[in-house]
Amino acid sequence: MGKIISIINQKGGVGKTTSAINIASSLAVAERQTLLIDFDPQGNASSGLGITPEQIGDKTIYHALVGQCSIEETLKETELPGLWVAPADQNLSGAEVELVGAIAREQKLKKLLEPLKDRFHYILIDCPPSLGLLTINALTASDSYLVPMQCEYFSLEGLSQLVSTAGLIQGALNPKLELEGILLTMFDARNNLAHQVADEVKKHFGEKLFRSVVPRNVKLSEAPSHGKPVLLYDIESKGARAYLEVTKEIIERNMPKNKAQPAIGESPSASI
Ligand SMILES: Nc1ncnc2c1ncn2[C@@H]1O[C@H](COP(=O)(O)OP(=O)(O)O)[C@@H](O)[C@H]1O
Numbered sequence: 151m152g153k154i155i156s157i158i159n160q161k162g163g164v165g166k167t168t169s170a171i172n173i174a175s176s177l178a179v180a181e182r183q184t185l186l187i188d189f190d191p192q193g194n195a196s197s198g199l200g201i202t203p204e205q206i207g208d209k210t211i212y213h214a215l216v217g218q219c220s221i222e223e224t225l226k227e228t229e230l231p232g233l234w235v236a237p238a239d240q241n242l243s244g245a246e247v248e249l250v251g252a253i254a255r256e257q258k259l260k261k262l263l264e265p266l267k268d269r270f271h272y273i274l275i276d277c278p279p280s281l282g283l284l285t286i287n288a289l290t291a292s293d294s295y296l297v298p299m300q301c302e303y304f305s306l307e308g309l310s311q312l313v314s315t316a317g318l319i320q321g322a323l324n325p326k327l328e329l330e331g332i333l334l335t336m337f338d339a340r341n342n343l344a345h346q347v348a349d350e351v352k353k354h355f356g357e358k359l360f361r362s363v364v365p366r367n368v369k370l371s372e373a374p375s376h377g378k379p380v381l382l383y384d385i386e387s388k389g390a391r392a393y394l395e396v397t398k399e400i401i402e403r404n405m406p407k408n409k410a411q412p413a414i415g416e417s418p419s420a421s422i
């Protein structure tokens with residue numbers, strides 16, 4: 151059964167899409183069949199993986215949500231074998247409004263993803279920067295949520311708001327929802343505040359804070375303009391290495407106790 155993880159933070163520009171693309175591609179390199187759902191009308195996860203508007207046409211996650219096509223019809227395989235995308239474009243911004251009157255409006259994405267859980271080991275959802283109906287759909291469909299955050303003072307307030315929203319959804323709509331982890335992004339080790347914020351998060355969330363941090367790395371910001379995950383753009387970069395490490399932690403946390411699956415570094419395609 152595939153695991154569904156929402157990549158969420160109500161703040162924009164904190165590294166959600168960068169994390170979604172690069173964790174999804176690292177999972178695929180570790181031989182996990184992976185689907186990335188682009189759930190942001192900005193469509194950055196789609197374009198960042200080289201999917202063009204011509205390829206997408208009128209088969210997006212929006213069209214699947216409103217019943218104009220099946221989710222299978224939206225899926226596009228990327229340049230990286232084993233990594234698939236359900237793309238989005240600006241049409242998705244209409245869904246927030248159009249779904250308001252719909253029956254079980256919070257469960258739409260959950261229903262769409264159910265038949266895909268047997269086909270993929272992991273399904274990641276790149277959420278928009280808000281806690282609106284799209285994000286509620288994502289959290290309702292998910293087994294867990296992963297929060298990328300920048301080490302800034304206000305990030306802590308945002309984090310507690312987000313965790314309490316997730317708690318509400320867990321109580322009302324999705325009892326199994328868990329925190330997958332908190333990932334520090336664009337980390338600057340020379341900045342004292344960054345260390346203070348990291349310590350504070352560690353104090354409150356303990357093991358839920360990923361041991362690996364993602365440094366600020368120009369290759370991570372350049373890769374999407376080439377339509378590639380950083381692994382295919384510059385595998386030696388600090389950014390690529392960081393996301394491989396984070397993904398290794400995710401795989402370890404989710405390793406079934408009785409079933410040995412190759413971890414990153416153990417499979418031939420991952421020995422890079
Ligand atoms: N670790 C990083 N180092 C350098 N630039 C980064 C890093 N993470 C993200 N970025 C850049 O920061 C901007 C915002 O990141 P993005 O992943 O799009 O955030 P979000 O999806 O949360 O809005 C993008 O231009 C992205 O390329």
Ligand SMILES: [Mg+2]
Nearest residue numbers: 166167190194
């Ligand atoms: Mg984004």
